[in-house]
């Protein structure tokens with residue numbers, strides 16, 4: 001075949017520095033996500049097909065439409081395309097060990113003096129559900145026959161509707177299950193025909209899935225959390241947004257409760273009110 005006769009299927013819309021600054025400015029303003037110059041190619045690649053499908057000829061037209069229409073759905077759509085949702089079950093296993101070896105025994109030990117027997121856990125930036133379901137499985141397994149006298153509530157939130165829908169369905173391919181021990185796979189998942197597994201209903205029922213922008217000025221919670229997991233989310237935020245978010249987390253953490261962040265992240269020890277326990281694990285009060 002003469003390659004010169006081959007039709008061109010791939011149209012590439014160029015992005016100027018100014019256009020990149022416009023798009024990344026919106027991502028920062030609304031979602032706290034900070035794109036360095038290095039992310040220019042990522043922004044272009046992830047949005048190219050979307051622009052073509054929606055009849056845009058340049059990034060500037062797309063940007064002008066975003067700002068002039070003031071349509072929150074368009075902005076959320078942008079976040080949908082530009083966020084990174086990589087995750088898997090029992091990612092960063094040390095955190096699950098800490099839960100098993102330290103936090104859950106502490107909760108059990110203090111059960112008499114604790115008036116409120118509902119243990120609230122928040123997976124903030126939960127992506128497609130692997131993190132909150134790992135937590136639910138671990139709790140279910142730890143308490144085996146009965147949670148009594150406790151009740152566990154896991155809230156799972158993310159900005160992206162696409163990943164939240166996946167979480168709601170709870171079907172996962174084998175590669176994201178690589179850290180799930182066979183015993184847990186057998187007890188908490190149903191194998192499907194296509195080499196995928198679905199999380200069992202009893203685990204799903206422990207998790208409430210909601211859309212929430214972590215950059216919201218105020219979170220809509222009346223009760224505080226025993227543990228907040230916010231792992232591999234703040235890496236995309238700049239210092240200012242991270243600081244504000246951690247202050248909000250602190251307000252929503254119960255006295256004696258924990259904040260657990262990703263392994264590659266840390267809090268400024270001099271400015272945070274949380275007490276440092278070990279790398280990536282912090283506690284409010286004693």
Ligand SMILES: C[S@@+](CC[C@H](N)C(=O)[O-])C[C@H]1O[C@@H](n2cnc3c(N)ncnc32)[C@H](O)[C@@H]1O
Nearest residue numbers: 031083085086087125127158159213214231232
């Ligand atoms: C890399 S995933 C981390 C998933 C999981 N916590 C883990 O550690 O495996 C980051 C998630 O943060 C979400 N995210 C990013 N910015 C957000 C924001 N402003 N509000 C809520 N979620 C956000 C993304 O949509 C993405 O699903």
